[in-house]
Amino acid sequence: MREADPCTIIIFGATGDLTRRKLLPALYELHGAGGMNRSCDIIGTGRTPLTDERFRERVRAAFADAKAPVDMNDPQWRTFEQRLSYIPGDPSEAGLYSRLVAELQSRRNEVGNSNCLFYVATPSSLARSIIEWLGAANLSKNDRGWTRIVIEKPFGHDLQSGRELNRVVNDVFAEDAIFRIDHYLGKETVQNILVFRFGNTMLEPVWNRNYIDYVEITAAETLGVGSRAAFYEETGALRDMVTNHLLQLLTLTAMEPPVGLDADALRDQKVQLLRAMRPMTAYEVTQRTVRGQYGAGTVGGQPVVPYRAEPGVQPNSDTETYVAIDFRIDNWRWEGVPFYVRTGKCLASQQTEVVVHFKRTPQALFARAPEKDLEPNQIALRIQPDEGISIGFAAKRPGDALRAIAVEAEFSYAESFEGRVPSAYATLLLDVMHGDPTRFTRRDEVDAEWRIITPIKEAWASQPARRFPNYAAGSDGPDSANALVERGGHSWSPIARQRSALPDDE
Ligand code: BG6
Numbered sequence: 001m002r003e004a005d006p007c008t009i010i011i012f013g014a015t016g017d018l019t020r021r022k023l024l025p026a027l028y029e030l031h032g033a034g035g036m037n038r039s040c041d042i043i044g045t046g047r048t049p050l051t052d053e054r055f056r057e058r059v060r061a062a063f064a065d066a067k068a069p070v071d072m073n074d075p076q077w078r079t080f081e082q083r084l085s086y087i088p089g090d091p092s093e094a095g096l097y098s099r100l101v102a103e104l105q106s107r108r109n110e111v112g113n114s115n116c117l118f119y120v121a122t123p124s125s126l127a128r129s130i131i132e133w134l135g136a137a138n139l140s141k142n143d144r145g146w147t148r149i150v151i152e153k154p155f156g157h158d159l160q161s162g163r164e165l166n167r168v169v170n171d172v173f174a175e176d177a178i179f180r181i182d183h184y185l186g187k188e189t190v191q192n193i194l195v196f197r198f199g200n201t202m203l204e205p206v207w208n209r210n211y212i213d214y215v216e217i218t219a220a221e222t223l224g225v226g227s228r229a230a231f232y233e234e235t236g237a238l239r240d241m242v243t244n245h246l247l248q249l250l251t252l253t254a255m256e257p258p259v260g261l262d263a264d265a266l267r268d269q270k271v272q273l274l275r276a277m278r279p280m281t282a283y284e285v286t287q288r289t290v291r292g293q294y295g296a297g298t299v300g301g302q303p304v305v306p307y308r309a310e311p312g313v314q315p316n317s318d319t320e321t322y323v324a325i326d327f328r329i330d331n332w333r334w335e336g337v338p339f340y341v342r343t344g345k346c347l348a349s350q351q352t353e354v355v356v357h358f359k360r361t362p363q364a365l366f367a368r369a370p371e372k373d374l375e376p377n378q379i380a381l382r383i384q385p386d387e388g389i390s391i392g393f394a395a396k397r398p399g400d401a402l403r404a405i406a407v408e409a410e411f412s413y414a415e416s417f418e419g420r421v422p423s424a425y426a427t428l429l430l431d432v433m434h435g436d437p438t439r440f441t442r443r444d445e446v447d448a449e450w451r452i453i454t455p456i457k458e459a460w461a462s463q464p465a466r467r468f469p470n471y472a473a474g475s476d477g478p479d480s481a482n483a484l485v486e487r488g489g490h491s492w493s494p495i496a497r498q499r500s501a502l503p504d505d506e
Contacts, residue, residue: 001034002035002430003037005037005434006037006038008040008117010100011045011119012119013045013121013122014121015046016046020059023119023121024062025066025423026423027429028070031076031079032080039113040113043086043100046089047091052086055084056084091122092126094133094137097134097137101139108144117149118150120150124152127151132168134149146177149178153181154239156446157234157235158450158454158457159447163447166446166447175443178443180442181428182244185440186423186426186428188387189381190252190383192381192389193252196381204257208333208334212337212357213357214339214340214490215337215339215355216355216493217354218493218495219343219383220343220344220352220476221344222299222347223346224310229312232313232321236319238320238457243449246341250341252270253339253354254339255272256273257269263438266438274445274449276334277327277330279452280456282462285460286459286463288327289456289459289460290480290483292320292324292470293319293322294306294307294321294345295307296472299348299473306473320460322344322481324480324485325341325342326340326488327340327452338488340490340492346473347476351382353380353382361374377392378391380493386412387412387413394406394407427439476495
């Protein structure tokens, strides 16, 4: 791992869920892998009044409680802990920023460390005021090193607020200092979509409307909203998952080849693709989108209460926990090819994948195989879990007759490569420290995403959902999502039941 420049990382929202579950573990990972410079420090900030020691205790407790608990006696852990400190304060008041100025100044004098990385991991409603305060306190300027800012999604809540937030952040920071993070872009398998498409000659001739019938993009989760009800009630599945993660998967699958791998060459093509997706009219929203909310059910053998009964959720909440959309791309390559996208909480299994379905062969030479019609070719890019790629094709069935059967060729990351894959957040944090924006979202990209999503949100707001809840926890989602694709003569791939997600009695 390439070691990054020395810097001070200041996290806004340091006592929150994201810092505990993703940021600190990713920083610990970088620390262990040698990505963090020895004089790189982490300052947490938040409203909770904590001393450095109390903050470290909380981090210790979170790490001990994690899925893969950390051994607190490991010297690795002890040196990491020394990097952590805490400054209490309200991020919407001046006091916190004067304390930060003083702290950064003294670090500059003592250690000579001048680079600064601000990480905004607070609810998005606070982002604007944090950025403005950083500007007012002159913390965005640095004549002795670099200063960068990472902003979490959702980036605003619609086209207008997204533009407004961009205006504010671009007033305070230069565009090359702004890192709008979408952690899906840090996933190895998401980056592999680019390699698979543009590192192989055999795909390009068939990667278009002449050969492809439709594309499915799924991000199914078994988890519910957990302790994030306040965030989720405001955000819903459309803004939480589709605006960013799923549109990113779609652009990487559908964009034109870039002229190079630098940040602008890649992002230019992604923006071009998003601009080819015409925003839907209110009528099209009724025809091409489905929203859902889970009711009671069973996930992984455990009973699940309805979304409306989750702590912190309104008993008559209209928030969608499931979305399915039939997206269209108006360009030469994709005219007429549906890109079906779906995501949901509390579904049968955890599964994120892109499945590309090819057209049937023009002549049905082998179509009368006895058991069933021959499946057209398909390519599944499995993002998680069980990362890999499978290609479905026809093979001769052993025996006298010339009969075909559908088989699959498999590539599995776990079987082909040894060693741990870096987590998405570790990859992206290291990119920020190296100043590489390639895997981050550019200003015009955020704008183009909101142009597509805002009309859907507005059409839904004008017609509150009447049939919520409309799918059982532990199912594949609402029936209306099947109807959405069946209209085009297509079907969703079943959300595979992994063993761990099977109810006990199945
Ligand atoms: C986050 C969403 O961005 O992505 C969560 O806010 C969601 O609601 C998560 O659970 C999914 O990420 P992953 O990496 O588990 O697929």
